[in-house]
Amino acid sequence: MMQYxxxxxxxxxxxxxxxxxMRYQHQWQDTSFDQIPETxxxxxxxxxxxxLELGINHIETARGYGTSEMQLGKVLPKIPRERLIVQTxxxxxxxxxxxxxxxxxxxxxxxxxxxxxFAIHGINNHxxxxxxxxxxxxxAVAKQLQAEGKVRFIGFSTHGPTEIIIKAIETNEFDYxxxxxxxxxxxxxxxxxxxxxxxxxxxxxxxxxxGGQLYNPPEKLVNLCSPLSPIVFNNLFCLSHPQxxxxxxGASKPTDFDEHxxxxxxxxxxxxxxxxxxxxxxxxxxxxxxxxxxxxWNVGLPRQEETPxxxxxxxxxxxxxxxxxxxxxxxxxxxxxxxxxxxxWFPGKNAETVENIDLSQCLMNSPHADxxxxxxxxxxxxxxxxxLLRLSKS
Numbered sequence: 001m002m003q004y005x006x007x008x009x010x011x012x013x014x015x016x017x018x019x020x021x022m023r024y025q026h027q028w029q030d031t032s033f034d035q036i037p038e039t040x041x042x043x044x045x046x047x048x049x050x051x052l053e054l055g056i057n058h059i060e061t062a063r064g065y066g067t068s069e070m071q072l073g074k075v076l077p078k079i080p081r082e083r084l085i086v087q088t089x090x091x092x093x094x095x096x097x098x099x100x101x102x103x104x105x106x107x108x109x110x111x112x113x114x115x116x117x118f119a120i121h122g123i124n125n126h127x128x129x130x131x132x133x134x135x136x137x138x139x140a141v142a143k144q145l146q147a148e149g150k151v152r153f154i155g156f157s158t159h160g161p162t163e164i165i166i167k168a169i170e171t172n173e174f175d176y177x178x179x180x181x182x183x184x185x186x187x188x189x190x191x192x193x194x195x196x197x198x199x200x201x202x203x204x205x206x207x208x209x210x211g212g213q214l215y216n217p218p219e220k221l222v223n224l225c226s227p228l229s230p231i232v233f234n235n236l237f238c239l240s241h242p243q244x245x246x247x248x249x250g251a252s253k254p255t256d257f258d259e260h261x262x263x264x265x266x267x268x269x270x271x272x273x274x275x276x277x278x279x280x281x282x283x284x285x286x287x288x289x290x291x292x293x294x295x296x297w298n299v300g301l302p303r304q305e306e307t308p309x310x311x312x313x314x315x316x317x318x319x320x321x322x323x324x325x326x327x328x329x330x331x332x333x334x335x336x337x338x339x340x341x342x343x344x345w346f347p348g349k350n351a352e353t354v355e356n357i358d359l360s361q362c363l364m365n366s367p368h369a370d371x372x373x374x375x376x377x378x379x380x381x382x383x384x385x386x387x388l389l390r391l392s393k394s
Contacts, residue, residue, distance in 0.1 A: 002055030003264060005245040007201035010153045010175050012085055012116070014058060016239055016267075017260055018203065019051040020248035021061030021068040028066035036071060043253060045075045050254035052083065054261065060203075060248060061110075062089035062121050062157075063102050069109035077111045086112060089121030089157055089178075092131040092138045099138045103145060117201075118142060118151040119178060123168050124160035124344035132156070133171055157205065159345045161303075165191040169198055176201030181244070182211035183237045183281075184322060196243045204247045207234055208260075213334070215259075218327035224280050228266075233277055235263040240270035281326075288325040293368065297321065300365030304348030308357040312339055312348025313376065320379040329383075336383035350384070351376040 007014035024044045048059065059076065061068045069088060076084060088106045093099045107115065120132050120142065132138045145151040155176035158165050165179060165188060177195050181188045181204055195202050208214045212221075214230040225233040238244050249260050266273055285294040297317055304312040316336065323332035340349040354376045363369035 001264065003267060004055075005242070007245050008176055008195070009199040010117070010201055012153075012201070014085065014201065014246045015056045016246055016264075017054075017056050017257075018058040018060050018087075018246045018248050019047065019056050020206070020250040021059065021065055021072060024068070024071075024252045030070070031067060033070060033074070036067060041071055041074065044071050046254045047251045047256075048072070048075050048079075050257060051251070052079065054257055056249070056257070057083055058085040058087065058246060060087040060117075062119075063106045064089070064091060064121060069106055073109045073111040081112070085116045086110065087117035087119065088115055089119040090138075091121045092123065092128050094131050096136060096138055096141045100141050100145075103141070103150075107150065114150050114152060116152045117176065118145065118154055119176075120154075120156040122160075122345065123156045123158045123164065124347075125164060128160075128344070129164060129168055132168075133173065139173055153201075155201065155203075159205075162188050162191050166194045169194045169200065172198055174198075174200060176203060178203040178205050178248075180205050180210060181238070182207040183234050183278075184212050184328075185318070192241075192243050202243060202245050204238055204244060206250060207238055207247050209250055212322075212328060213331040215256075216330070218329070220327040224284060224326065225277055228273070228277065229259060229262070231259050232262050232266070233274075235260060236266055236270050236274060237278075239263065239267060240274060285321065285325045289321070296367055299367055300363075302362040302365075307348075307362045308359065309353045310347075310349045311351055311354060311357075311359075311376070313359075313363075313372065315339065315348065316351055316376055316379050317372070319383065320375065323379075323382060333383045333385050336379075337385050351380040352384070354380065 003016050004013045005016060024047050059072065061072055063069065076086065088110065090099060090102045090106060120138055123129050123132060142151060142154045146154060153175040155174050155178065156168055157178035159180065168174065169177060169191060177200055179188050179191060181192060192202055208231050211234055212230065214234055217230040221230050235247060238247055249257060251257055298314055301314045304310045307313055319332040319336050322328040336350055338346045354373055359373050360369065363372055366372060
C-alpha cells in the first residue's frame with residue numbers, strides 16, 4: 001500500500017514516491033510524434049499505468065525533458081483528471097514572454113486544461129532568481145497563469161547552492177520546492193528546514209541516480225547497507241524525516257518501481273533499522289581516512305568562485321571520499337567529469353590545473369590546508385576521464 005503525505009500548503013495528498021519523467025522519454029530534443037518509436041511510447045505508457053496501479057499518482061516532467069511532455073500527452077488525457085497530480089517545469093528566462101511561450105508549449109504537448117504543480121525550473125543562481133522574482137518576471141507570469149486557472153500551485157526546482165535556495169524560499173512566493181538531498185549529500189538540510197517553516201511541499205530530486213547511481217551499486221556499498229539495498233536504505237533515510245514529502249523515481253520501465261516499494265513496509269520501523277547501517281557507513285569513512293578528516297574535511301573550504309581557476313574543492317573532496325570509502329568510483333567519475341561542463345547545474349571546474357596555482361590564500365580557514373592541494377591532484381588522477389555534458393545537452 002502506498003503511503004501519502006500532506007504536500008505543504010498545497011494540501012495535496014502526495015504519494016511518498018513520484019513518477020519522474022526524465023528517463024522514459026525517447027530523446028532530449030523535441031521532434032514530431034511520428035518520429036517516436038512505437039515500442040518507446042508503449043514503454044512510457046506501461047510506466048504510467050504501473051505507477052497509477054501502485055498509487056503513485058504524481059507524474060512529474062519538464063519542458064526541458066525533450067519528448068517527455070509530448071509522449072505523456074498521448075496517455076494522460078485518457079486517465080480521469082482527478083486521479084492525477086501533474087507537474088511540469090519551465091526554465092526561467094530574462095524575457096518573460098519566452099517563459100510564457102514555453103509554458104504554452106508544455107500545456108499543448110500535455111493536452112491538459114491545467115497543471116497541478118508548475119515549477120520554475122532551475123533557480124540555480126542569483127540571475128535565475130532575479131529573472132523569476134523581478135516585477136513582471138517569470139513568477140508574475142506564473143501567477144497570471146494561476147489566476148487564469150491553468151496552474152494550481154507554483155514552486156521551483158533547483159540544483160543551486162543552499163544560500164540561493166533559502167533566498168528563494170524566504171520570498172514566501174512558492175508553494176513547494178524540488179531539491180537535492182539524500183544520504184551522501186545532506187548540505188541542503190537548512191533549505192528543507194526553511195521550506196518547512198514556510199509550509200512548502202518538499203520533493204527530492206533523483207535520490208537513486210544523483211544520490212549515488214544506487215541502481216548499480218558497488219559491492220562494498222551493498223555490504224555496508226545490508227540487510228537493505230542501497231536504494232531502500234537511501235529511501236528510508238530520506239523518508240524518515242517527516243519534512244520530506246516525496247522522492248522521485250526516474251522509471252524507464254515498469255519494473256523500476258519494484259525495489260523502491262520495499263521501503264513502504266519499513267517506514268514505521270526506520271528508527272530501529274537505520275542506525276546500525278548509518279553507523280557502519282560513518283565508521284567506514286573513519287576507518288579509511290581517520291576521525292579528524294571524516295569529521296572536519298569540509299570545514300573552511302572556499303566556494304569555487306573564491307578559488308583560483310574556479311576549482312570546486314568541496315565537491316572534488318566529497319567525490320574522493322565516496323570513491324575511496326564506498327568504492328563509488330563510477331559515480332564519482334561521472335560527477336567529476338561534469339565539472340566545467342555542467343554550467344549552473346554543476347558549477348566549478350575540476351582539479352586539472354591544481355599543480356600550477358597557489359591555493360594557500362583560499363584554504364587559509366581549512367584545518368587541512370597543507371595537504372588539500374596534493375589530495376586534489378591525486379583525485380584528478382583517480383577520476384579524470386572523458387568530458388561529460390548534462391543529459392539534456394548531450
